[in-house]
Amino acid sequence: MSNLAFSEVTVSLLIFIFQDYSHAALFAKAEELLEKRIKDGDPLACFLKGQLYYEEGLYQEALIQFEKIKDTDFQAMYQLGVMHYDGLGTNEDPEKGVEYMKKILNSDSSKARHLKFAAAYNLGRAYYEGCGVKHSTEEAERLWLIAADHGNPKASIKAQSTLGMLYSMSALKDLRKSFFWHSEACGNGSLESQGVLGVMYLYGQGIRQNTKAALECLKGAAERGNIYAQGHLVEYYYNRKFYSTAATIAMRTTENDDIDMLAKMTDCLPTYIAKGVAMAAFYLARCLHLGRGVQQDQAAAKKYYSMVS
Template sequence: MAAMELSGELQTEHVQFPAHTRLMDEIAMEVRETAGQQELTDAQVAEKVETILLDKIKDGDKSANFQLGLLYFHQDQFDKAKSLFERSKDYDYQSLFMYGIMKYDGLGMEVDMRDGIKCMIQITSSESRLCKHLVPAARYNIGRAYFQGYGGQQSDTEAEKWWLLAADDGNPKASIKAQSILGMYYSRQDKQCQDLKKAFFWHSEACGNGSLESQGALGVMYMFGLGVRKDNDAAYICLKEASERGNVYAMGNLVALFYKSKLYTKACDLGYKVSQLSEEDVPVLAAETDCLPLYIAKGIAMACFIYARCLVGGHSLKPNKELAKTYYSKSYKFDPDVCALLQHTTQQGAL
């Protein structure tokens, strides 16, 4: 397997608002602590919070518009969220950011990537301390737009520029997603921009800041000696930890590492577990782990292929060539290129 590189399906970066959702959290806590209310369900608490925030809006509390909009957004009530963010975006940068996200992704409204990016540029151009925490994510989203050609012409140069600004030399308070994306950007097959040492640097920075995607990527780079000296021990540590945190691409590569190391029982056990995932699981896992769906699918394809190899060879399993065909087919279904590469590797005697 090669180092992870960018695909066309990049995800929007959202922002966690820990310090700015305190009002909503405090209201929810007060509701639960009210006498006789301890047994309320989350849905019932949300309903009571909604009522309280609506009353605050009626009383002229402008900050409640963003709070209630965010509540609706997380409930997938995008029409209501859009109305509140649109109402408050001219005086609340957080509402402006969320409105831009919804415009860009077409949530509760028609897709308008150009206007979505205008919102992000307005945030990055402001010197207000009230939007400082939004700037890294806004810069990442602008870079994403240039890379994918949304809202204007496609430009790798502009994408790289905005991602470097967002990544801020690996600052843990910057955009960790941008740091991880830069690792993929410099891993591309295009020789004009490929720089595996830079890729390793950025994945290392992102991993150190908590990126699950980059932790799996580092494992692959160590396993194949991409941008760094080959180190199976370091590869194992990265892949194992990333797998335990839910990175399916890391799981697929760990299955392959187990198989190559003749640790067939471990290869079978993990291979079987991953091979039971379905196409419907991919978007759910992508949302839960913030990993790209493309690489989740590749991880499943790898696990299916290796598990089929175990079935064919009777490695820690009773040989079953007919069942192996099912898993070979599933591997091809999830990612034909991964399946073909592994088949070629097998024919060459390297797997």
């Protein structure tokens, strides 16, 4: 499930205050400060201490802090939902994770309002994956539409991008809807959707073909680290016989083929990252095999061909 960084401002402030300390000393100082705030009755301090542990990967300690306040703090309830669903600091219990997310989504409390979009997105993911609840694409779609909130930039951008993906699949295929949701997500900062929009413009999927708009999207996404966009740029330049440009981009794209790490760094789907790497590897292999834009090198070509399968 998707986590939210609630304490970015607080953590940044602590880092500024203790910037001359080592990481371990900084962590100890932050822990000490938050413990003092808890003793002084600060209602937010217990959550922040749990979040500090969470961000450090100390999930069992984080779980203890969140459990203390779960009945009065919806942010703690949300984090517990994530942790139980993904098995962080506790045994995997997706049903319990779903239960927490439903409590947030169905709550009338004003304190839960800012978490509802994220909770709806996570619930949609649970229904789509059939994890913790019975699989239902229709329920996933309904929940993601709630989370996307008509493209509201304060809503779940992940839900907006996910709807774009959902409507490009065969079961609910509607490329106009797909284009709409990717446009909304891209406008709100989604790197994933920016790359997909470039491809949709390039091939006229859900929108009239527009090569200029396609290249703007693909180049922008590629510069931000979207591997799928980089792969399509390689293909675009190769097919137009700009072999040197294609090979240069392809070499950069295939430098790191650790798909899971790239997915974490860019928040893009591993499947699309793998497609981008495979495309770049194939066209780089062609360039090396035929000596197009680079010096011919059969051994190197064989290496990159092997990355395509």
